[in-house]
Structure formats: C-alpha cells, structure tokens
Amino acid sequence: MLSFIVRRLLIAIPTLLAIITVCFFLMRLAPGGPFDAEAPVPPEILANMRAAYNLDKPLIQQYGDYLLNLAKGDFGPSFKYKDFTVTELIGQGFPVSAQNGLAAIILAIIVGVPLGILASLKQNTATDYSVMGFAMTGIVVPSFVMAPILILIFAIFLKGTPFQLPAGTWEGGAFKHRILPVFCLSLVYIAYLARITRASMIEALRQNYVRTARAKGLPFRTVVVRHALKTALVPVVTFLGPGIAFLLTGSMVVETIFGLPGVGRYFVQGALNRDYTLVMGVTILSASLIITMNIVVDVLYGLLDPRVKYE
Amino acid sequence: MSILDIRNLTVSFKTQDGAVSAVNDVSLSLQKGECLGIVGESGSGKSQTFMAAMGLLAANGKASGEILFDGQNLIGASESTLNSVRGNRMGMIFQDPMTSLTPHMKIGRQLGEVVIKHRGATPAQAREQALAMLKRVQIPEAERRLDMYPHELSGGLRQRVMIAMALMCSPEAIIADEPTTALDVTVQAQILDILRDVKERLNTAIVLITHDLGVIAGLADRVAVMYAGRIVEVADVRSIFANPQHPYTKGLLACTPRLDDACGGAMTTISGQPPNLQRLPSGCSFHPRCGYAFEKCTTERPALEVVGATRAKACFKTIEAA
Numbered sequence: 001m002l003s004f005i006v007r008r009l010l011i012a013i014p015t016l017l018a019i020i021t022v023c024f025f026l027m028r029l030a031p032g033g034p035f036d037a038e039a040p041v042p043p044e045i046l047a048n049m050r051a052a053y054n055l056d057k058p059l060i061q062q063y064g065d066y067l068l069n070l071a072k073g074d075f076g077p078s079f080k081y082k083d084f085t086v087t088e089l090i091g092q093g094f095p096v097s098a099q100n101g102l103a104a105i106i107l108a109i110i111v112g113v114p115l116g117i118l119a120s121l122k123q124n125t126a127t128d129y130s131v132m133g134f135a136m137t138g139i140v141v142p143s144f145v146m147a148p149i150l151i152l153i154f155a156i157f158l159k160g161t162p163f164q165l166p167a168g169t170w171e172g173g174a175f176k177h178r179i180l181p182v183f184c185l186s187l188v189y190i191a192y193l194a195r196i197t198r199a200s201m202i203e204a205l206r207q208n209y210v211r212t213a214r215a216k217g218l219p220f221r222t223v224v225v226r227h228a229l230k231t232a233l234v235p236v237v238t239f240l241g242p243g244i245a246f247l248l249t250g251s252m253v254v255e256t257i258f259g260l261p262g263v264g265r266y267f268v269q270g271a272l273n274r275d276y277t278l279v280m281g282v283t284i285l286s287a288s289l290i291i292t293m294n295i296v297v298d299v300l301y302g303l304l305d306p307r308v309k310y311e
Numbered sequence: 312m313s314i315l316d317i318r319n320l321t322v323s324f325k326t327q328d329g330a331v332s333a334v335n336d337v338s339l340s341l342q343k344g345e346c347l348g349i350v351g352e353s354g355s356g357k358s359q360t361f362m363a364a365m366g367l368l369a370a371n372g373k374a375s376g377e378i379l380f381d382g383q384n385l386i387g388a389s390e391s392t393l394n395s396v397r398g399n400r401m402g403m404i405f406q407d408p409m410t411s412l413t414p415h416m417k418i419g420r421q422l423g424e425v426v427i428k429h430r431g432a433t434p435a436q437a438r439e440q441a442l443a444m445l446k447r448v449q450i451p452e453a454e455r456r457l458d459m460y461p462h463e464l465s466g467g468l469r470q471r472v473m474i475a476m477a478l479m480c481s482p483e484a485i486i487a488d489e490p491t492t493a494l495d496v497t498v499q500a501q502i503l504d505i506l507r508d509v510k511e512r513l514n515t516a517i518v519l520i521t522h523d524l525g526v527i528a529g530l531a532d533r534v535a536v537m538y539a540g541r542i543v544e545v546a547d548v549r550s551i552f553a554n555p556q557h558p559y560t561k562g563l564l565a566c567t568p569r570l571d572d573a574c575g576g577a578m579t580t581i582s583g584q585p586p587n588l589q590r591l592p593s594g595c596s597f598h599p600r601c602g603y604a605f606e607k608c609t610t611e612r613p614a615l616e617v618v619g620a621t622r623a624k625a626c627f628k629t630i631e632a633a
Contacts (some may be wrong), residue, residue: 122368208410213364216425216476217398217407220390226424227413305415306460 001299004310008295012288019287020070020280024063029277032078034274053079066280075284076277082270086281093263094285096173097250100260101184105240105247108189113236115190116197121224123202131194140189147257148182154180168259181258185251189243196235204232234304241297245289249282314483314516315341315364315401320376320386322359322368322540331588333359335540336376338615341484345449346510346517348548350524350563352585356540357520381483389406399429399541402477406489407414408469412461417459418445418472444475448505466497474505483510483616484516490528503529517593524567528552534619536560539596542615546622556624558601595626603628 035041035049054065056086069076075086117208119131141149154165171177204210205228213227214220249266263282270278319557322334322341334356341347349357351506363374364385378385380396397403405411411420413578423437436456444463448471461469470490477485491499507530519531520573527548534551536544536559544557553562561580583600586592592599598608607627615625 003341051626091592173415176398207319208405208407209413212405212411213402214367214412215403216428217394217396218424218428219394220422222428227416307462 001302001310003296005299008024008298012291012295015291016284018289020067020284021063022065023280023283024276025059027279028059029272030236030274032274034276036274041212044148047132051287052078061306070284071118075281078275078278080278081174086212086277089266089278090263090281090285092123093250093261093266095254096260097099097262097264098172100178100262101177101244101250101270102180104186104189105244107182107186109192112234113189113197115194117145117224117229119194119198120201120205127131132198135191135194138187139195142253143184143251144253144257146181146187147254150180150184151257165228168257170259170261181254184254185247189247192239192243193236196239197232200232200235201228204228230304237297237300237304241293242290245286245293248289249286276307312343313340314343314381315339315518316377316379317360317364318377318379320360320363320374320378322356322363322372322374324369325371325373329589332591333362333372333540333578334374335587337537337540337542339542339545341516341518344510344514345482345532346506346519346526346530348520348534349355349518349520349537350527350534352522353568354539354585354588355537357537358488360537361403361518361520365401366390367398370516374478389571390626394589395429398425398477398482399480400482401484401486402482404470404473404485404487404490407493408466408473409605411473411491412469414461417460418464422457422472425476425533427481432591438478439477444470444479445601447478448472448475449501450475466494467501470494470498470502471505474502474509478509478513478515481513482515484518486520488520489522490519491523493566494520499526501617524552524563536563539591541596541625542589542623543597543626544622546613546624547583551620556618557626558603558628558630559597559606561604561630562600603630 023112030109033055034053035046041049041050047056054062057065066076073087077087078084078086081089115131116134119128122128139212151167154163155167158164165180166177167180169177205224207228210223210228213223218226249267250260250262251270254260255264263285266282269275270282302310317337317339320334321332323330331430333354336355338345339360342510351357351359358373360369362368364378364380366385366388368374374386375384380401381633383392383396384498385393385396390550403436412418419438419441423432423434426432426437431498434485442453442457445456450456450468452470456464456468456472461472464472468495474490475497478570491502494502503526506517506519508532511516519527521527531548533545533547535542536551536557539560544551544555545559546556548603550559553565554627555564559581565579568578580598586599591608594610594612595601595604595608598604598613601608601627605627613625613627615623
C-alpha cells in the first residue's frame with residue numbers, strides 16, 4: 001500500500017505541472033490584463049509596472065520564471081492586493097475556509113449519512129419521503145438563495161430570541177459567527193450524502209449476504225452496521241473525496257454573503273481582476289487538494305472492500 | 312416427532328400489478344433427523360415456503376397460516392424470537408455461495424459471530440469453533456482460511472463455508488435452498504456427501520430444496536413435489552421414483568435424461584409453461600399441461616389427499632404403476 005501511495009504521489013507531479021501549464025496560458029489568452037481597471041496611466045508608468053511584475057518578457061520566459069519561483073515555494077506578488085504576496089493571501093484565507101469547510105464536512109457526514117440510512121430502512125414511507133424531500137430542497141436551492149433565507153430567519157426574524165445568530169460579521173471566527181456559514185456550506189452536502197447513502201444502502205440491503213446475515217439470527221442493527229454499511233459507503237467516499245477538496249477551498253458565495261475572510265472569494269475576484277498570480281495560486285491549491293483527496297479515496301476503497309487491490 | 316410443522320401456509324407478495332400468491336395453503340412437516348426433499352420448477356413456491364419459515368420474506372411478502380418450530384409459531388413472531396431460532400436452532404444454506412457471504416469480512420469472523428451471538432462465546436472461543444467447523448466440512452488448510460476473505464475461495468469452498476456457518480450452533484434443522492445449483496458436478500457430489508454426513512452423524516433434519524431429482528434421490532428420505540404454490544404429491548423417496556402418482560411428478564421424472572436412453576432421441580419435456588401466479592388456471596393448476604386431464608380438472612381443484620401409509624397426492628386420476 002505504501003508503494004501505491006508513493007507511486008500516486010509521483011504521478012501527481014506531472015498532473016499538477018499540466019494543470020499549471022494549461023492554467024497559465026489560458027489566463028494569458030483571456031482578453032484584458034491586471035492593470036486595465038486602474039485609472040488611465042501614462043504609457044511609461046504602465047511599462048514600468050509591467051516590468052516590475054515581469055510581464056514585459058516573452059510569454060514563454062515568464063512561464064519559465066514562474067515555474068522556477070514556484071519550485072522555490074514563491075507564488076509571486078498579487079497584482080491587485082498590492083502589498084501582499086499570493087502566499088500571504090492564501091496563508092491568511094485558507095485556514096478560515098479550511099476550518100469552516102472541515103466543520104461543514106463533519107456536520108454533513110454526521111447528519112447526511114444517518115439520514116440516508118434511516119431513509120433506506122424506511123424505504124417508501126413518510127420518513128423516507130420527508131428525508132428525500134429535505135434532500136431535494138437542499139440540492140435545488142442554491143447557496144445564494146439559502147444564505148439570505150438563513151440570515152432572514154436567524155438574524156432578523158429571531159432577533160431578540162436565544163436563537164438569534166449573527167451574520168455578515170466574522171469577529172475573528174467566534175463560534176457563534178461560524179454557525180450560519182458552516183450550516184449553509186454543509187446543507188447541500190447533507191442533502192447529497194443522504195441521497196447517495198440511501199441509494200447505496202437500498203442496494204446493499206438487497207444483497208444475498210445481508211439475507212445470510214439475517215439468517216444467522218443477528219440483530220437487525222448488527223446486520224445493517226456490520227454487513228451492509230461498509231460496502232454501501234463506497235459511493236459515499238467517492239463523492240466525499242472531491243467534495244472535501246471543494247469545501248476546504250471555500251465558497252465565493254458563502255464567504256461574500258457572510259463576510260468571511262476566506263480563500264473562496266479569490267477564485268472569482270482573482271479571475272475578474274486578471275490577477276494572474278493569485279489565480280495560479282488558488283488553482284494550484286485546489287488542484288493539489290483534489291489530487292490528494294483522490295489518493296485518499298483510492299486508499300479508502302481498499303480498506304472498505306478487500307477485493308480492491310493496490311497495484 | 313416433527314421439528315418443523317407448516318400448517319396451511321399461504322405466502323403472497325404485493326406487486327404493482329396486484330397480489331401474487333407464491334404459496335397456497337401448504338402443509339408440511341419435517342421430522343427430527345429426516346431429510347425432506349422439496350422439488351418443483353422455478354416459481355413453484357418451494358423457496359418462499361421456507362423463506363417464510365426463516366422470517367426472510369421480502370418486505371412486500373406476507374405469510375399467513377402457521378409455521379411451528381418445536382411447537383412455537385414463527386409467523387408473526389417478533390424479530391428477537393426469530394433471531395433466537397435463526398442460525399441457532401434452524402440454519403439456512405443459500406443457493407449462490409458466490410454472493411451469499413459478506414465480501415468485506417474474513418471467513419473466521421463470519422463464522423464466529425454466530426456463536427458469539429447465540430452462545431455468548433468469546434472471540435477466541437468463536438475462532439476455535441469456527442476452525443473446528445471448517446475442518447468438519449473438510450476444508451483443506453482450515454487454519455489459513457479463517458483469515459481469508461470470501462473472494463479468495465472457490466465456489467465449492469464457499470458453499471462449505473456456508474454449510475459450516477449453518478452448523479455453528481448445531482441446529483436441529485437446516486434448510487438447504489438449492490445448495491448445489493451454482494456448483495459444478497464434481498463439487499456438487501462433495502457438498503451432498505457433507506450434507507449426508509451432517510444428517511447421519513449430527514442427526515440434523517434437512518430440508519433440501521432443489522429442482523434436481525438426482526440430488527433428491529441421493530439424500531432425501533421423503534419428497535414433496537410443488538407446483539404453482541401447492542404441494543401436489545408427498546411420498547417417501549422410493550415411491551416417488553418407483554411409482555409417481557401425480558401426473559406432474561411423472562412428467563418431471565420422465566424429463567430426467569437417463570444413461571440408458573437411446574442416443575439421438577428427443578428429450579422428453581412437459582409441454583407448456585409454468586402458470587402465471589397472478590392468473591392461475593381454474594381447477595387444477597396443472598390441467599392445461601396435463602395429459603390425463605379431463606373435464607372435472609378444469610373446474611374443480613383436487614385436494615391433497617392421503618393415499619396409502621406414506622403418501623398424499625392432489626389428483627383425481629389414479630395412475631397405474633408403470
């Protein structure tokens with residue numbers, strides 16, 4: 001298994017390089033540049049700015065320089081947030097996004113998976129329909145609708161009650177200020193996990209070996225947990241792998257609405273501002289996370305199902 | 312003394328096209344230590360009869376009547392009552408050993424959990440008993456198999472593991488649902504030998520559900536023939552083969568190819584299809600396919616009547632011994 005992980009990590013290097021290359025050149029192909037939004041400046045000053053940011057050299061040389069700096073761990077300066085390097089921006093934003101993302105994942109797993117199991121055991125009953133109705137709502141209502149609704153309910157309607165929750169301020173990450181954004185982030189994942197778990201549990205409960213386990217006189221709970229659940233978790237893990245990577249890198253919508261200083265905002269703002277280095281930085285961050293999570297998922301497959309072999 | 316007594320059992324399934332009666336008014340008893348063969352085509356209700364006995368009907372299935380295990384009615388019994396019988400006093404072996412073992416659990420653990428549940432064994436004791444049971448069903452290198460996963464074993468070995476699992480608590484009865492169907496012929500013979508050994512040495516009653524008359528001839532003491540959810544004939548195994556009294560039994564026997572048959576001849580079949588359980592023919596369900604049928608058969612259903620000491624049949628005709 002160790003050699004499997006090492007091999008996968010080695011393959012990750014060319015993968016990452018390919019992503020960096022494509023992203024670098026695509027970014028440059030997009031019309032406009034990092035300084036277009038500024039007030040018009042004399043051509044000499046623009047030329048100086050371009051020279052300062054290494055934009056005056058041929059594109060291929062810029063690419064080479066970027067890779068060299070990257071190898072040294074230097075992601076370069078941000079073009080828009082002038083006093084910050086990309087490393088500093090990500091260093092400040094990523095912990096916030098990652099903490100909230102992690103909390104949202106944990107919440108999604110401890111709520112979504114049991115809900116899915118419950119729905120599968122009560123298939124086609126009122127319980128099942130309510131869980132699936134809730135899940136469908138969670139999936140179809142986008143976060144930019146859900147977030148204002150949550151704010152409306154908890155910050156405004158419940159004002160003055162013990163259930164009032166703050167929204168739109170961060171206060172350095174006080175617990176109370178995290179509740180709404182974390183809930184909002186996790187809702188769609190709760191919904192997906194409930195649906196996926198339900199479907200795979202229904203499938204697993206139909207398996208012959210579950211019948212065998214029941215014929216052995218094991219209590220139903222043991223049959224479900226010990227015999228059915230483990231194989232049923234395979235699709236859940238498949239979904240969670242990239243899901244975790246997305247959650248950890250934050251959400252533009254949720255961070256903007258709830259005023260979180262996370263890294264999710266940078267994906268959109270960076271692209272709109274043609275902040276080349278920042279876009280590269282967040283792309284490398286999320287690509288590395290996705291690659292890592294895919295390796296984790298593949299390792300977990302083997303732990304969940306002994307028929308999976310690491311080659 | 313009967314260990315399992317099925318009285319007027321009816322099993323029906325709710326489907327989108329209405330209720331399907333898989334088993335109709337079946338009464339059967341399994342004596343202690345005997346092997347009762349159940350024969351019939353697919354859909355004749357032979358498996359569902361005993362699925363009902365194990366409380367393993369699909370969620371849309373419903374059983375009525377009585378299934379007395381050692382005097383205790385299992386129909387409508389609570390899950391915990393069923394669980395005190397299942398795997399403990401009555402074991403079951405399923406048709407498809409390839410899919411009937413949990414793929415992510417080691418063999419030793421799957422066997423051991425039966426005695427941990429029913430006998431309160433410690434994991435170490437359970438492992439020891441699992442090892443002893445694997446040896447009893449003649450699994451080579453039993454010690455090593457305990458730590459293997461099902462996919463690492465062949466079909467024949469997996470079926471032995473299934474048998475070992477059913478035997479873990481020395482049950483009084485075992486239901487073997489087509490135990491040899493998925494296996495190749497040489498392995499079939501070995502599995503039947505093991506079942507025979509279980510019956511003779513442990514005095515375990517066995518219900519042998521199969522459509523293979525050869526399997527029945529080798530192991531069963533008595534045979535019940537089922538057609539369209541009903542028992543059409545019950546007799547001791549010799550009489551069934553020597554002197555079938557129901558046209559369907561006779562037809563089944565005629566379908567079995569024999570070594571001394573003339574080469575090149577067409578194989579005998581029972582013409583027609585098994586009936587649709589939702590639209591059973593009037594009268595005797597078998598009459599559209601029966602060579603002996605006469606008018607009464609199309610309007611009236613023959614009851615299962617006792618004829619002779621060890622025999623019952625549901626047919627108006629008396630068939631002369633061949």
